[in-house]
Amino acid sequence: MVAALNSGLRRVHAWVLYAAAPFPVLWIYYLGLTGQLGVDPAKVIEHQLGLWSLWLIIAGLAVTPLRRFAGVNLLKFRRAIGVITFFYLLAHLLTWLVLDVQFQNVWADIVKRWYITVGMLAFVLMVPLALTSNNWSLRKLGTDTWRKLHKLVYPIAILGALHFLLLVKGFQWEPILYALVILGLLATRIRELPWASRSTPARG
Secondary structure (H helix, E strand, O other): OHHHHHHHHHOOOOHHHHHHOHHHHHHHHHHHHOOOOOOOHHHHHHHHHHHHHHHHHHHHHHHHHHHHHHOOOOHHHHHHHHHHHHHHHHHHHHHHHHHHOOOOOHHHHHHHOHHHHHHHHHHHHHHHHHHOOOHHHHHHHOHHHHHHHHOOHHHHHHHHHHHHHHHOOOOOHHHHHHHHHHHHHHHOOHHHOOOOOOOOOOOO
16 A cells, blocks of 8 residues: 555656645635635734644654655655745745734844744744755755755754744643644654764664
8 A cells, every 4th residue: 555655656746746835825815815814814824824834844854754664755745845834934924024013013023022033043944944955055065964954944843833832822732732743753863853962873
């Protein structure tokens, strides 16, 4: 069954993901523009795009464990997932800037509100990953340097989970569950984390 799934996936080009990526964003904005998102559509759009960003981060982190433990090979889609994640994060940020705060007191909010500080840091760390998610950058940086740079996705994932935890008021299970899923996925590749000890010999 896994072999058949992998065989089918080999026929799917990664560009399918790029082509499909804008549609959820367009649909969310359509719902907002047609009055189907309640009294504060900007907040709902912002929240939905944030959730999509978390889902995509989780999808990207799940590629290696799925291959290692289930034999499902999604490696060809990982770069596309990363680029699309940045696209959703950018849409999330622009929704906050343009529709929510309308460019007012932006710096004050970043400094004073911890959840915004953490979210902005995650976005800033995502920028070099988006800019180098291409073959030209891979050749210029070299494989080792490129891979080390792209391990920034691990702290980005943690910051994304923390952003959600700090955002909600009171005790809510949803952000806790996302945080647990992200920590669980990171635990499967603990030796690859930037702060992990390099003294542990790698297995062949």
